[in-house]
Amino acid sequence: MLQRICFGSCAHQKKQEYLLADIAKLKPDLMVYLGDNIYADTKNMRVMREKYGMLSCKKEFRQLLDATHVIATWDDHDYGRDDAGAEYPMKKESKEMFLEFWNEPKNSDRYKHEGVYTSYYYGDSAQRVQIILLDLRTFRTAMLGKEDHYIPNNDPNAAIMDSTEWAWLHAELLKPARIRIIGSSIQFATEHNGWEAWANFPMQQQKMFDMIKETRAAGVIFISGDVHYAELSMQKKDGLYPIYDMTSSGITQVELKAAHNQYRIDRTINTRNFGMLDIDWKQADPTILVRGFDWQAKERIIHSIKLSELQF
Numbered sequence: 001m002l003q004r005i006c007f008g009s010c011a012h013q014k015k016q017e018y019l020l021a022d023i024a025k026l027k028p029d030l031m032v033y034l035g036d037n038i039y040a041d042t043k044n045m046r047v048m049r050e051k052y053g054m055l056s057c058k059k060e061f062r063q064l065l066d067a068t069h070v071i072a073t074w075d076d077h078d079y080g081r082d083d084a085g086a087e088y089p090m091k092k093e094s095k096e097m098f099l100e101f102w103n104e105p106k107n108s109d110r111y112k113h114e115g116v117y118t119s120y121y122y123g124d125s126a127q128r129v130q131i132i133l134l135d136l137r138t139f140r141t142a143m144l145g146k147e148d149h150y151i152p153n154n155d156p157n158a159a160i161m162d163s164t165e166w167a168w169l170h171a172e173l174l175k176p177a178r179i180r181i182i183g184s185s186i187q188f189a190t191e192h193n194g195w196e197a198w199a200n201f202p203m204q205q206q207k208m209f210d211m212i213k214e215t216r217a218a219g220v221i222f223i224s225g226d227v228h229y230a231e232l233s234m235q236k237k238d239g240l241y242p243i244y245d246m247t248s249s250g251i252t253q254v255e256l257k258a259a260h261n262q263y264r265i266d267r268t269i270n271t272r273n274f275g276m277l278d279i280d281w282k283q284a285d286p287t288i289l290v291r292g293f294d295w296q297a298k299e300r301i302i303h304s305i306k307l308s309e310l311q312f
Contacts, residue, residue: 001281002029002122002129005181006068008274009034009075009225010250013054019251019274020060022297024067026276030122031068032131034225035075035185036250041082043090045097048080052101072102073116073133075185075226076196083147083196085140095138114138117165119172127281130177132169136160136185141201149194152202160204166211173217178307179279179288180220188222189233189245193259196226213240219310221288223248223275228255230269230292232301241310244303246290248275265303271295 006028011017023031038055040048055061064070076084080094088094095116104110110118115135122129139162145151161169173180182188184198188208192199199205212220222245233245251272258268272295280287285308292301 001124001127003279003281004028005030005032005277005279006274007032007034007183007223007276008248008251009185010036010228010253011038011055012252013038013051013058015252017058017060017251019272019295019297020058020064022293023274024060024064028068028276030131031064031070032133032181032183032223033070033072034183034223034248035073036077036225036253037072037074039077040080040094041077043080045090045093048094048097052097056101070102071120071131071133072098073118073135073183073185074098074137076137079137083143085137085142087142088137091138113164113168114162115165117161117168121177125176126178128177128179129279130172130175130180131183132172132180133183134161134169134185135165138162139165143196143200145194150196150200152192152200154202156203158201158203160198160201166207170211170215173211173215178219178286180217181277182220182222184222184224184245186226187224187233187245187247189235189243189263190259190261191263193261195259209235209237209240209243212243213237216312218312219307221246221277221290221305221310223277225249227259228253229258230273230275230301231258231261231267232265232290232292232303233261233263234265235263241312244290244305246275246277246292246301248273248292266301269294269300273300
């Protein structure tokens with residue numbers, strides 16, 4: 001049974017990652033890395049391996065691995081280059097190194113398809129939690145505009161995931177689960193603000209909303225990273241329950257000024273931070289407590305969601 005899930009992103013291997021020790025002390029059932037797990041930014045795989053080695057040698061990282069089960073997807077910096085998509089030339093080599101570092105079983109489906117997307121299931125049918133980790137780099141169309149001033153791409157052929165990953169996701173959303181946590185390396189439920197986000201591909205963002213509606217997949221909550229601050233967002237679309245997106249970023253990286261976001265709930269955390277979901281299965285209507293913690297591991301964002309709210 002999965003009750004406590006911690007998550008975070010944006011951890012530079014040359015900086016102290018003391019929040020990992022704080023996460024370990026909370027004894028989560030699972031830790032989810034949402035990308036930029038190292039800052040590789042290279043086409044040289046020897047350099048990338050050295051940077052993974054720096055992370056693996058950190059005392060606080062080893063402490064985390066001893067305390068809980070850890071799963072991961074990637075974002076641009078551990079993929080290989082800032083804001084990179086399908087045009088990055090070393091994606092296959094980078095994927096092999098990513099899977100090796102995170103101890104992916106050799107019989108995993110991740111080795112059988114392009115990209116690193118995958119899913120996990122925890123608990124029995126009454127308390128089943130599905131974790132879906134997306135790959136938003138391998139197939140993504142190049143951005144329009146300049147860094148921090150990107151513009152929406154309304155080309156119907158522009159992609160954030162390819163048709164194979166979309167088909168896989170559709171099949172996953174049809175599988176039985178009470179709660180579905182979708183790990184997105186970039187923010188999903190925010191407005192367009194010039195930074196990297198699903199909002200730069202509005203047709204793909206709408207496709208996600210439509211797919212949740214079409215499959216009638218209940219219990220979806222997004223967790224995301226990338227922006228170097230924490231916030232909780234929520235969008236409500238016609239015919240669909242509220243879609244929440246809890247962003248936690250970063251474990252070491254900090255952006256002092258958050259972008260405008262009309263869908264934001266509560267405050268932002270503009271320090272080092274991590275996120276947590278606590279699921280209370282004891283209630284007849286289970287509660288998901290969404291929380292964000294600051295650099296001192298103090299709770300700064302808190303929002304309670306009844307599972308009944310995430311139903312059709």
